[in-house]
Amino acid sequence: MKKTAVFALLLTAVTNTVVPPISASHNNEHRVIGTSVQGRPIEATRYGTPGGVVVVVIGVIHGDEDAGLLITKALGQSTVPNGIDLWLVPTINPDGTALSRRTNANQVDLNRNFPYAWSKMGKPGYWQYAGNRRASEPETKAIVKFLREIKPDLGIWYHQNLNIISPGTGLEGKLRARYSQLTDTPLKRITGGRYTGVAVTWQRNTFTSGYGFVVELGSSLSIEQASLHAAAVLQTAILLRDS
Ligand SMILES: [Zn+2]
Numbered sequence: 081m082k083k084t085a086v087f088a089l090l091l092t093a094v095t096n097t098v099v100p101p102i103s104a105s106h107n108n109e110h111r112v113i114g115t116s117v118q119g120r121p122i123e124a125t126r127y128g129t130p131g132g133v134v135v136v137v138i139g140v141i142h143g144d145e146d147a148g149l150l151i152t153k154a155l156g157q158s159t160v161p162n163g164i165d166l167w168l169v170p171t172i173n174p175d176g177t178a179l180s181r182r183t184n185a186n187q188v189d190l191n192r193n194f195p196y197a198w199s200k201m202g203k204p205g206y207w208q209y210a211g212n213r214r215a216s217e218p219e220t221k222a223i224v225k226f227l228r229e230i231k232p233d234l235g236i237w238y239h240q241n242l243n244i245i246s247p248g249t250g251l252e253g254k255l256r257a258r259y260s261q262l263t264d265t266p267l268k269r270i271t272g273g274r275y276t277g278v279a280v281t282w283q284r285n286t287f288t289s290g291y292g293f294v295v296e297l298g299s300s301l302s303i304e305q306a307s308l309h310a311a312a313v314l315q316t317a318i319l320l321r322d323s
Contacts, residue, residue, distance in 0.1 A: 107156070113169070114222020117185035120174035122222050126167050128160030133321045134290075136167045136232040137313055138223075141191050141239070141279060143176020143183070147297045148238030150306035151313070158310055164317045167230060172223045182207060184219055191239075192274075193220045196282035201274060210277050227283060234320050235283045235292035236313060242296035244268040251323055252291045255316050259295065262312035263305075270296060291320065 109126040116122060137155060139148030152170045160166050171177045175185040183189050187204040188211040198214035215221055227235070234255070247267045248256045260267045275281065283292045295309070 113226040114218060116173070116175045116219055117217070118175045118178075120178065122169070122172055122174060122219060124167055124169045124226060125156065126165070127156070128164045128166040129162055130165055132163040132165040133233045133317060134165045134167070134230055135234045135236070135313070135317045135320075136169065136227065136230065138169050138172055138235065138237045138279070140171035140177055141173055141237060142189075143171075143173045143179060143181050145182070145238070145240035145297075146171070146177055146180075147240055147301035147306075148295075149177075150301055150303065151238065151309045154303075154306045154310035155313060158314060161314055161318055161321075163321045164314070166317070167232075169223070169226075172219050174219075183209065184217055186211070186217060188217050190217060190219055191279050192277040193217050194277045194279045194282035195220075195224065196285050197276050197278075199276035201276060208273060214277065223279070224282070228286070231287055231290070232283065232292070233287075233290045234317060235280060235290070236316075237280050237292070237294045238297060239294055240297045241299040242270060242272075243298040244270060244296045245293060246270045248293065251320070252293070254323075255291055255319060256293050258319050259293075259312045259316045262315055263295075263308055265295065265297075270294065 107125045107127050111124050112121040113124050114122040139152040140146050149170050152168045173190055189208045192208050192210035195214040201210040244266050245256050245260045246269050280292045280294055
């Protein structure tokens with residue numbers, strides 16, 4: 081082997097081992113994880129360090145609460161810190177997003193349809209209609225299957241318009257408090273619905289060594305605020321990585 085070839089080989093080895101991949105608007109993987117009732121793809125894109133702390137960010141679950149799309153977009157353009165395996169799912173309800181309505185195309189509130197502590201609630205047309213059985217909807221099935229595969233250490237789910245984050249205890253409380261502080265979102269308990277079949281509750285009870293919380297954004301979100309939230313996601317992920 082020529083000296084230059086050896087050098088090139090060494091350089092490759094050094095590059096691969098000493099300098100971990102840092103992604104800036106470069107993704108490792110893009111997937112369609114399922115299809116909505118009306119046939120729209122549900123997409124997930126992976127950034128950062130495979131094998132690191134698995135963080136999943138869900139931009140939209142209620143279609144008429146879509147400010148989270150700006151945050152997943154900002155995150156896709158961010159430099160992901162080392163040791164963070166970041167998955168972005170802009171919307172798990174692409175029909176609701178397209179139609180600008182809370183429910184999916186079957187009029188089911190997906191955030192009442194998850195298979196943990198599911199309960200019958202309402203009929204089609206009711207704002208919290210839970211579907212006719214647990215995980216009845218293709219969107220719910222898709223995200224359940226996907227999360228069972230990636231096993232998130234941290235899940236962040238965006239909603240609107242309450243502008244609050246519920247406080248938590250232990251490390252989860254610290255993660256929530258850090259996020260709250262970085263984005264100036266008050267820590268206050270979320271009330272006002274009947275919370276059965278909720279996505280984040282399913283996530284936290286399925287992956288019990290992981291953490292998850294809802295961020296209730298305000299009624300609108302500027303590009304600057306979206307960048308602030310994207311930075312807060314990464315800082316919260318770093319806090320978890322280093323804990
Ligand atoms: Zn919501």
